[in-house]
Amino acid sequence: MKRIGIIGCGTIGTGIAEFIQARLKAKARVVALCDIDLKKANFLSKKIKPRPVVTSMDNLIKKSDLVIEAAGVNVSAAIAKKAVLRKKSVLIMSTGGLLKNPGLIKKSNVYIPSGAICGIDGLKAASIGRIKSVSLTTRKPLKGLKGSIDVDKIKKETVVYSGTAQDAVRRFPKNINVAATLSLSGLGPKKTRVRIITSPKYTRNTHEVEIEGEFGRIFTRTENLPSKSNPKTSQLAIFSALAKLKEVI
Ligand SMILES: NC(=O)c1ccc[n+]([C@@H]2O[C@H](COP(=O)([O-])OP(=O)(O)OC[C@H]3O[C@@H](n4cnc5c(N)ncnc54)[C@H](O)[C@@H]3O)[C@@H](O)[C@H]2O)c1
Structure with a gap:
């Protein structure tokens, strides 16, 4: 036991x-x-x-x-x-x-x-060979970013972050563990690129992962529903x- x-x-x-x-x-x-x-x-x-x-x-x-x-x-x-x-x-x-x-x-x-993402298994396999790029585009409803940005100011689709996974985790520690998981499985936090987009119209936490390397290309898109008790957690x-x-x- x-x-x-x-x-x-x-x-x-x-x-x-x-x-x-x-x-x-x-x-x-x-x-x-x-x-x-x-x-x-x-x-x-x-x-x-x-x-x-x-x-x-x-x-x-x-x-x-x-x-x-x-x-x-x-x-x-x-x-x-x-x-x-x-x-x-x-x-x-x-x-x-x-x-x-x-x-x-x-x-x-x-x-x-x-x-909350798909593609980690493929990224680990691809890492045996040469990887050219790994990027994550995350779309989150406003309430999923509350506390990290001033959500009341956002009236239309807005890119709130574009940069490395390392800075993304520093600036959005509660929202973007997926960026850390992705970078730990592939190119590391300085070379993994992250974009975070929000809009009053979004209802799901959506993560798109794109990986390119000597194996070819992987693209995954995960449309998450937030958990019932914490909108930040899918x-x-x-x-x-x-x-x-x-x-x-
Ligand atoms: N890996 C992923 O894809 C992923 C996805 C979602 C959330 N997370 C992370 O998992 C963690 C838990 O998420 P959650 O939705 O359950 O959050 P939550 O806010 O519902 O629960 C976190 C709990 O931890 C407690 N806590 C905070 N700091 C603590 C400390 N120093 N020692 C002991 N307890 C402490 C809080 O009081 C709270 O009860 C968060 O850090 C979140 O960012 C990871």
Whole structure:
């Protein structure tokens, strides 16, 4: 029975805990929860049977075989490092935090779900040969960018960012983990190009990935519906974490 600890009890953390309880209970159990907002951890712990302990990050890592990070880019690298040091497996959602420590994803027990985009498998295969370019064009509804830009000023389709994945993650840390996931799987954060476009008319988080290299060309387009409880997080991102869990547990 794998002991699972979840850091970050918001939309993704809750989805993962409920999935383990409903669909993976023969193989895994959520034993510990951690959140800077204690109320959230306590609320989630009441939904899970047997009830997981609510504890500190360090204690959670000690108690778990597999640590799940669903907290934020400011803590994801520290969590991955601590877990690796203690020889625990770790699944990272806030991939933007790993850009400064890209070596971490080379560790065999650090798992990165594909997130809200398609094409990561093809990009990894293409990376065996020469890659010319990797670009991501993300279209987000205004409410998905709230807090990162002044959404009230935007009245028509507007390009709000064009540049490297590295700067995109710095300027939109809550919105663009897909850019980090893409760059960690291919050309790196300085060479992966990102455009973020918004409009009052958009209703879906849409990601277009274009990859060119000696293999030819890949183009993928993913039209995501936002998750019910967090408009910044696409439902597919949650499903990608659950699919990765099914694979590794
Ligand atoms: N890889 C991807 O494609 C992808 C897609 C969507 C979201 N994400 C990332 O996954 C993370 C979780 O997303 P979500 O939708 O569940 O967000 P959320 O806001 O619903 O939940 C995050 C939770 O983490 C807690 N938290 C924040 N900082 C913390 C810290 N330092 N220690 C402990 N807990 C902390 C918050 O209190 C909150 O309960 C975010 O960083 C988000 O950017 C990644």
